[in-house]
Amino acid sequence: MERKVASRRRGKALEQAILDAAFEEFREAGYAGFTMEGVAKRAGTSKPVVYRRWPNRVEILIACVADRLPKAETVPDTGSLRGDTVALITLAHRRMQLVGQTAMLGMLADVSADPEARELLVATLVKELTNLLEEAVYARAVKRGELEWEHLTERLRRLPIDLVRNEFIIFGAVSEATVESIVDEVVLPALRARGASV
Template identity: 70%
Template structure:
């Protein structure tokens, strides 16, 4: 007799099932029923965690966003930011433009789901940027905390997401232009030595 999965083990199994189901059927055909079947659990188990498929998919995507420990240390703010944005762009590419647009359309009419999106995805990537990339730059003396406003903390991620949603692809040249033409000049204007 197989043991019952609980807690984090069950949640990770469900998130893996969400990802596998999404990859097989796409976002438009993703259902709670299909995920429950693939995960070997029931729909009520899913609904205890997420109130909708969009919330479930956001949790799945958040589970796959770059973690701070994944960002290699390059020795410069620019290099570390390129590394993080490259990881984030790869994750966006895995989810796909169509799925992201579908999730955005659903959350636009649902304030609760919008909050889940902001907390689960947007804030998680911004946290990696602040706690890893910016913290390293501050330790190296490239930045001081007063150089960073809340908007500047999110700017690289916001520009990356906008580029991906509009064009469906973000190459290395685009990432470097985001940094060299927008983010780094904005930080320099606030006194950073980047």
């Protein structure tokens, strides 16, 4: 918001200031009120400076959200596939809440016509979750003997994340009871049908 005189920022410092301003702007104004003009003004700089770094609002929004995302999260080993799955879904939900329902939908909409931006969004918001599910939750279950990796299908490998994403997109929040119903009524039965003993 400030920025009146004195030193002229450059490089990383400037970039970080813009990302911070973008995130605050997003939090306060929401997705609809998130404009390049607003970001520039709040960062105490001007539109061209912002445009030199990000070509449109989706990309800077993705960038500033990614910047706020906890790095290198892990899923705790709860000792059972069920517990781990609940933990992963909860973690996924926390991440989605950081973005918010409206923004998530807006970003998806903006991105759905642009393969490049789409790729960026998926890499930022989806890939890490999928990796966590496969490399932590499912891999541990295989080690425990609860599950055989070869029995998993593409669909089952995505299922928990698909379900929590759907829930978040439609309702904007996912209660603990919802998480449990996803796991107990859908995910575990589907895995059992593929030979899992959970």
